[in-house]
Amino acid sequence: MFSAMQKHAIRNGLLIPEEEAVMPITVREVQQNFSVYEALRLVDGHVVHLDDHIRRLEASASMIGLRLPSAPWQDWIDLLCKGDGLDEATLRILVYGTAEPVAFITWQPLLSYPDEYYEKGIAVTLYNGERFLPTCKTSNLLLSCLALNDAHAKGAFEALLVDRSGLVTEGTRSNFYLIDGKRLYTAPDEMVLSGVTRISVLRAARVLGYEVVMEAVPASRLGEGHSMFISSTSMAAMPIGRLEGREVPCDIEAVLAFTRLVRRWERE
């Protein structure tokens, strides 16, 4: 038997049973994915970097001309957490730009990954493609979906996107970094989604004595012996141990130094 607990969601400020968190497929904005979203971490009853996420949600909405509801996000999240007795979770805010915008907040158990991923590094593949409006977190995710399906089919955890110039921009749900001595390379802001965790990684780089170089790395340079990692809200900094099926060297400790700072700053 499954738990009889009724899971809930928020719809425009109202607590509803989760199975009622649906959208009609007859509505144009649903058919065209005219929507923006955020994934957030709730840890010890505290939403990590909520302000940064809401700022990005507002920026994404503004870029595509989607009008957000004027939402007291913290209050709505509190309502959901109280309703379902949540202390930790991965939260998702999703707003459809219908005539009257519809904002959902849903949750799932806090995403976390096996220790092995951090101790040995994860496997990544390469996928040719560029996200439409890369700085904007919209539901226009088919490229990410196909790239990730391809990675999973090859036993990898993430796909790195390679643009028309052969540059590695970002992962399907992560930002990408390469460590070359005391220089940390990552793609410039205008080429990628400005990850909330990326802000922390770049801050950590300064603390750890790296020079940050905002340049996308050519895919041809990967596997030349430099350590690589990805970051996201759920992953923090995660080392890369395999690329396109081949083992690649990675200074695991150097990467975990980033993860420790990222996670420490979540409590601030």
Add this chain to the structure above:
Amino acid sequence: MFSAMQKHAIRNGLLIPEEEAVMPITVREVQQNFSVYEALRLVDGHVVHLDDHIRRLEASASMIGLRLPSAPWQDWIDLLCKGDGLDEATLRILVYGTAEPVAFITWQPLLSYPDEYYEKGIAVTLYNGERFLPTCKTSNLLLSCLALNDAHAKGAFEALLVDRSGLVTEGTRSNFYLIDGKRLYTAPDEMVLSGVTRISVLRAARVLGYEVVMEAVPASRLGEGHSMFISSTSMAAMPIGRLEGREVPCDIEAVLAFTRLVRRWERE
């Protein structure tokens, strides 16, 4: 008062009230728009070019690795038409590639346009962008949505997409053509959605004595005095009378010759 008639939809072969045609926003494939669709014309109880639409639906699904249900589409459409007493309508097939695929058929009143659009031509704008997987009819439609919003804001009916090389590929929901003497230019198959009506337009071109040139036209060549038109299932062939706010000459009769043949062949 609105009509009390209960509108229906088909969901995996079952006739359901239309308001139950919904998808849960908690499902990954919904969040990532892992879906394909078709829009069809029902005229005099007959679905126009159903085989062509289903062939394209299957091709789109195959390209993104989406498994279609084995659906007796004509039977499902008949069930919907009988349920709602339909003799003419614009039908929409939409399939989500969830773990168990979900196929909907919904309808709206037959899309048609004022005579004026055909007699004077419609207004179009230009929009820089390339559809992801252009030959594939998926719900990954944000570019089309933004381009069309931009066109509407400028009082235009359609936006023509211009690719990175400055070539006009297609409209947001139409194919594009330019008439140069007895040559008809349109973008090659691999650059655009292979419109079901485009098949008829190219057939009509041969009947009308045009040489078809499968080349995308540079945006810089538009407005040089050549007639232009667009085509779609709902529009047939529709002349272009304004480009980016300026009036452009168009041989209306030449375009309507295409529309007449396209509509005649719908009855075959």
